[in-house]
Amino acid sequence: MSGLVKPLPALYVVYVLRSTVRPGSIYIGSTPNPPRRLKQHNGEAKGGAVRTSRDTLRPWEMIVLVSGFPSSTAALKFEWALNNPHLTLHIPKEERITVATQRKRNGMPRRKPHSLKSVIPNVHLLTSVSSFSRWPLNVHFFSQDAHKVWKDWSETRETAVATSPTILTDFGPSAGDASTTPWGIHALALDYSPMKEYIEKAHNVTSFERQGQCIHCSKEMQPEQGLYAMCPNDGCEAMGHIDCWSKHALAGDEPGAIIPTSCKCPACSGEIRWGDMMKELSLRTRGTKEVEKLLRKKKRAKKDS
Known part of the structure; x- marks a missing residue:
């Protein structure tokens, strides 16, 4: 039950590890x-x-x-699915890239060892299935060859899904760069x-009880009497009831959607990722200590007399 009162994590990732000695050896965690x-x-x-402990x-x-998982549990579900793409129910059988051709001693299906050309396409597949595509996921590439596998695989897909993850690359300094x-x-x-x-903006508004009227329904938002989410865009302090924001976001979403993915702010017309807004709201309502630590001003060092 304690996990229910914690804010959304600042960072929780599923990673792909590769041996620099034997590049064919891959580990997921x-x-x-x-x-x-x-x-x-x-x-x-x-x-x-143990599997990575060999010299x-x-x-x-x-x-x-x-990255972008709403909880450690969510990340662990994605990790298991990526480690077991031949078994996970998150991937429909007809869409599976990895299939089992043998069985273990216990009778369970055995997949082939991980490789870059199997793991990256499975990351692409998992971030597009309904179980995970509605989360604000980011895929970070720190290796050019891994990024190339992603790009090559993406080009074989007919169309990109509307909720594709954000792709980020950082290949480090160029050769000779000191x-x-x-x-x-x-x-x-x-x-x-x-x-x-963003956190400071929302903190200041709520601390001084300047919530005002809901940007959507125009009803007065009474301090500490509801969940009020704020636009994350710079210079915009539009705030509204969480259910009003949800109805606004889902109005332009695909039929049957329950959790919003994004929307436009009625005040500033800027794009909003639902996950960003929920992370700030969860931190404001559940992470008092984290907010205080983040906004605490550093004391100036005393000048020598």
């Missing part, structure tokens, strides 16, 4: 902290997995991440700092 997890897999910190495979590198700027998993924000301005 999930974590809220990719840099720490990579150290564990490479034996630089306690933890890791003949180390060091490993993270070449692909999928820059020390962090890149790849080391450039990822592990906390809520990318949302700081």
